[in-house]
Amino acid sequence: MYQLIDVRKYFDRGGNVVRALDGVSLAIGENDFLAIQGPTGQGKTTLLTLLGGLDRPSSGQVIFDGRDLGALGEGDLAELRAEAFGFVFQTFNLIPTLTAKENVEAALVPFRTGKAERTRKALETLDELGLADRATHLPGELSGGQQQRVAIARALVKDPKVLLADEPTGNLDEDTRDEIVALLERLWRDRGITLVIVTHDSSVARRAQRIAIIKGGRVSVRKEQALAR
Template identity: 60%
Template sequence: MYKLSGVTKRYSRGKETVDALRGIDLVIEDGDQLVIQGPTGGGKSTLLQMIGGLDRPTSGSVELDGVDLGRLSEAKLTKVRSENIGIIFQSFNLIPTLTAQENVETALVPMGTKTAERRRLAAEALTAVGLGERLGHLPSELSGGQQQRVAIARALVKKPKVLLADEPTGNLDEGTRDEIMALLEGLWQEYGLTFILVTHDSAIAKNAPRLATIKQGLVTVTEQRQAVRL
């Protein structure tokens, strides 16, 4: 479970101080699906970075299972991220000289997984996202939707507790967007993940069980529908 208490993030831009987050209080239960929506510059990606342990709040606390991420050493925080949190980005962030399978394997290297086991788990993860026949393909040989599937497999191969997605469909056309969202929804249901997604897309936001609308660093949470588990 996540518990955010009074989370503030303040940046300095020259002589100006900007409050990206202004005292956020938020609870995200295990297995929840939460979509974060808001205008550009409203703080949604900053909030996701706090949740993912990619940045630390100026004040307040972000707790995951009772552990304050902001108080961990960098080494311990990296360990929490590598073992418990999978992250998907809009730009895929694949290494162009590595095959799909090798890109997925990179998520297992920090965990000390042996080579043969890395290969097996990466192949399984790619098969789970519909790319079992594309293990040896480079990113340049894959479509945008397929590259995002590789990124999803990379995030899930370590079997994380939490899946974070920052505009995962932002570079995709509408049809591919729907395919990727259906895939993510199915994986959330199948693996019992805590799934937190940032989007500017109202079509995605309106279908979320819980919607956190963020504007000028402040959050309003709306319960929109009952989450459905398979």
């Protein structure tokens, strides 16, 4: 599904070049569950950003389903991003003035989905995540775990191939963390999505099939797990 070939991402900060990624080669298969772990400032978010086509590498290739993301035109890349990649963030990033249902519906706006169909899909996805009775709540009226579930619903409603999560449990207590990880794992298994989770939390990373450790802009895949599932 993904083939990363000698990927580099350099940021130029006033003549000071930061080598966020410095020669990353990595394959991610269809329906893989990969955790990306590593100390702060080592390029985890940068790598996730490239996987999601939110930015382009300085050099090297990020190939997704045979397409070189760095070489796609802006329009093609935006289209691919909208349909193939779902994003989940540490801080949920919900729109505070929209209800849970409206936040999820918003993910369908780039598509030719009618209003009634958007509402149907949003409610169905909220229901799948156990939030049927919270559809009309504003984010501020929900707990952290519930807000993250709404954010996951927003990422999933368009039926993406890949779910990319950046520290999705970073703002949650331990019990809620375990609940969200169990939920992501269930969705990964039931929906056959490819799941990539950036985390500094070893108890989260342990759930993955493989752990990519990123340090100094380079990646080493530490273990191949054979979990009984």
